[in-house]
Amino acid sequence: xxxxxxVRVATRAVLRNKMRAFLTTLGIIIGVAAxxxxxxxxxxxxxxxxxxxxxxxTNMLIILPGSTSAGGVQGGFGSMPTLTWEDLTAIRNExxxxxxxxxxxxxxxxxxxxxxxxxxxxxxxxxxxxDIRSWPVSMGAAFTQGDVDAATNVVVLGQTVVDKLFGASxxxxxxTVRIGTTPFVVVGVAGKKGQSATGQDYDDAAFMPVTTFAxxxxxxxxxxxxxxxxxxxxxxxxxxxxxxxxxxxxxxRHHIAAGASDDFSLRNLSEIAGAQQQGADTMTTLLxxxxxxxxxxxxxxxxxxxxxxxxxxxxxxxxRMAVGARPSAILAQFLVEALTLSLAxxxxxxxxxxxxxxxxxxxxxxxxxxxxxVITVSVAFSALVGVVFGLYPAHKASRLDPIDAxxxx
Amino acid sequence: xxxxxxIDDAVKSYLTGDVEVRALDGVSLRVEEGxxxxxxxxSGSGKSTLMNVIxxxxxxxxxxxALAGQVVxxxxxxxxxxxRNRFLGFVFQQFNLLARTTAVENVELPLVYGGVGSRxxxxxxxxxxxxxxxxxRLDHKPNQLSGGQQxxxxxxxxxxxxxxxLLADEPTGALDSKTSVxxxxxxxxxxxxxxxxxxxTHEPDVAAYAARIIVMRDGKVLSDRAQNPASAAAAR
Numbered sequence: 098x099x100x101x102x103x104v105r106v107a108t109r110a111v112l113r114n115k116m117r118a119f120l121t122t123l124g125i126i127i128g129v130a131a132x133x134x135x136x137x138x139x140x141x142x143x144x145x146x147x148x149x150x151x152x153x154x155t156n157m158l159i160i161l162p163g164s165t166s167a168g169g170v171q172g173g174f175g176s177m178p179t180l181t182w183e184d185l186t187a188i189r190n191e192x193x194x195x196x197x198x199x200x201x202x203x204x205x206x207x208x209x210x211x212x213x214x215x216x217x218x219x220x221x222x223x224x225x226x227x228d229i230r231s232w233p234v235s236m237g238a239a240f241t242q243g244d245v246d247a248a249t250n251v252v253v254l255g256q257t258v259v260d261k262l263f264g265a266s267x268x269x270x271x272x273t274v275r276i277g278t279t280p281f282v283v284v285g286v287a288g289k290k291g292q293s294a295t296g297q298d299y300d301d302a303a304f305m306p307v308t309t310f311a312x313x314x315x316x317x318x319x320x321x322x323x324x325x326x327x328x329x330x331x332x333x334x335x336x337x338x339x340x341x342x343x344x345x346x347x348x349x350r351h352h353i354a355a356g357a358s359d360d361f362s363l364r365n366l367s368e369i370a371g372a373q374q375q376g377a378d379t380m381t382t383l384l385x386x387x388x389x390x391x392x393x394x395x396x397x398x399x400x401x402x403x404x405x406x407x408x409x410x411x412x413x414x415x416x417r418m419a420v421g422a423r424p425s426a427i428l429a430q431f432l433v434e435a436l437t438l439s440l441a442x443x444x445x446x447x448x449x450x451x452x453x454x455x456x457x458x459x460x461x462x463x464x465x466x467x468x469x470x471v472i473t474v475s476v477a478f479s480a481l482v483g484v485v486f487g488l489y490p491a492h493k494a495s496r497l498d499p500i501d502a503x504x505x506x
Numbered sequence: 507x508x509x510x511x512x513i514d515d516a517v518k519s520y521l522t523g524d525v526e527v528r529a530l531d532g533v534s535l536r537v538e539e540g541x542x543x544x545x546x547x548x549s550g551s552g553k554s555t556l557m558n559v560i561x562x563x564x565x566x567x568x569x570x571x572a573l574a575g576q577v578v579x580x581x582x583x584x585x586x587x588x589x590r591n592r593f594l595g596f597v598f599q600q601f602n603l604l605a606r607t608t609a610v611e612n613v614e615l616p617l618v619y620g621g622v623g624s625r626x627x628x629x630x631x632x633x634x635x636x637x638x639x640x641x642x643r644l645d646h647k648p649n650q651l652s653g654g655q656q657x658x659x660x661x662x663x664x665x666x667x668x669x670x671x672l673l674a675d676e677p678t679g680a681l682d683s684k685t686s687v688x689x690x691x692x693x694x695x696x697x698x699x700x701x702x703x704x705x706x707t708h709e710p711d712v713a714a715y716a717a718r719i720i721v722m723r724d725g726k727v728l729s730d731r732a733q734n735p736a737s738a739a740a741a742r
């Protein structure tokens with residue numbers, strides 16, 4: 098019997114009991130829809146985390162100075178400056194795995210324009226900072242190394258600060274703003290970067306040369322960096338190596354004996370991102386396995402209805418055998434019927450799953466991401482469910498004795 | 507004339523509890539090409555078992571069976587299916603047509619399993635239906651046909667593969683007497699055209715249309731005689 102006829106016979110048998118076929122496939126439909134919706138939510142969450150960390154800067158390390166220890170109370174990292182300007186130069190020049198290093202000094206100050214003011218986080222840094230954060234300047238230009246050397250009064254504003262001081266579509270380049278008592282010329286606007294994973298607005302910020310910051314805001318440029326150092330490793334793969342190299346260099350420069358604890362702290366953002374992604378992955382796996390269980394339940398439903406179908410059509414099987422159907426042809430017929438049911442369920446499930454993912458995305462603003470391979474795998478899996486659970490009823494049908502089958506009432 | 511059916515000392519035994527029951531107890535039978543044989547007997551006489559053995563639906567416990575010169579008693583289930591498809595046609599008491607399936611598609615069924623191509627299948631099914639007088643009912647489904655018409659579809663299905671033997675098991679058992687005569691007339695027509703026919707019946711009226719009557723009792727052949735067949739066409 099040709100495969101085409103087998104499929105036609107199976108489709109007809111399925112369509113003969115439309116309601117029953119629909120109820121039977123409902124288990125598969127719900128299972129596949131659940132798998133697809135859950136994977137879409139999981140992948141969406143993962144993509145959001147990835148995006149958030151990409152916005153912070155890839156390959157990024159942060160070096161924080163050490164802690165104070167006064168009367169047994171230890172301050173947190175950064176409470177005592179231990180990083181010197183010479184450390185920064187050494188990191189830039191001596192560590193081959195480091196691409197960029199920039200000091201980051203921070204303070205919250207009001208920025209005042211002609212008729213508005215806005216308090217924001219001001220960062221004193223060097224031009225490499227924008228490369229480390231992969232943060233291009235959208236209008237004007239970043240300040241230069243020359244500005245740092247000369248400690249000129251220039252500032253790069255974040256988009257949120259521009260919106261608050263000058264209005265949403267204004268071009269503030271060339272305008273003057275006042276920070277503290279000092280007038281600054283706006284030389285550039287940092288491109289819109291959005292929110293961090295924790296909801297912090299990256300664009301609510303302003304940047305100026307680190308030398309200007311130290312003199313005008315911190316009141317003098319000393320031996321120590323009153324802040325942290327941001328570092329970009331050569332590549333994502335060398336981030337861990339860069340972390341070890343910097344640690345070795347600083348321990349050596351700070352004369353820390355083997356076994357003694359560091360007087361600085363290194364944060365590897367890609368590690369944190371990795372941990373977050375792992376969390377998202379675990380969640381996805383968990384959701385998908387729950388959904389897969391419902392697919393199994395759907396498969397049992399198919400097996401049940403196929404057994405009913407074999408019993409109902411015992412005489413038909415007898416007739417087919419009497420006119421010359423081999424046991425293998427009967428096996429194929431019922432197997433294809435189970436496969437038709439489960440595949441139809443799979444396809445409907447895909448539609449339902451994609452629909453629900455989109456509905457969740459629009460209704461609750463959840464990030465969802467539908468991956469084509471998830472659709473392929475779940476349709477293939479539903480087909481597999483059909484074959485596995487259809488095999489027993491089909492085998493039972495093919496082993497029927499034609500005499501008994503023809504006599505069956 | 508050559509033997510289409512050659513059965514030598516066939517035994518078919520079942521175990522019912524601890525008791526061995528012999529449904530066939532040493533049956534030998536030879537049917538030549540072109541014969542019209544009626545197998546008679548009370549229920550439990552072994553006539554149905556003999557029919558199943560001849561129809562390759564059942565295998566004898568011992569003894570040998572050759573159909574159209576080929577020994578079939580040792581074949582597998584799949585090989586027996588092929589033999590049924592090529593050499594045998596079945597007509598049942600309850601018609602056993604596929605429901606919600608047209609007459610043509612019902613008749614095509616043996617050809618589907620015989621691997622005949624779609625166009626030839628339809629042509630042969632239509633000509634078989636014309637031969638049994640149902641040329642105007644090709645696309646009717648069983649529930650749109652009378653009992654006699656359904657049995658004609660079943661006969662068309664049985665002859666569409668041009669079998670060596672046409673087997674009929676109580677073919678008039680579900681029909682009224684008028685329709686029964688019509689169906690028997692059709693069998694006689696096919697027989698006169700050269701078909702070998704074996705029918706099982708317990709009705710002497712039906713057996714009267716055959717040219718040879720075999721009577722079974724307790725798994726053995728009680729009598730086997732030729733007769734002058736009554737004409738069903740004349741009885742109509």
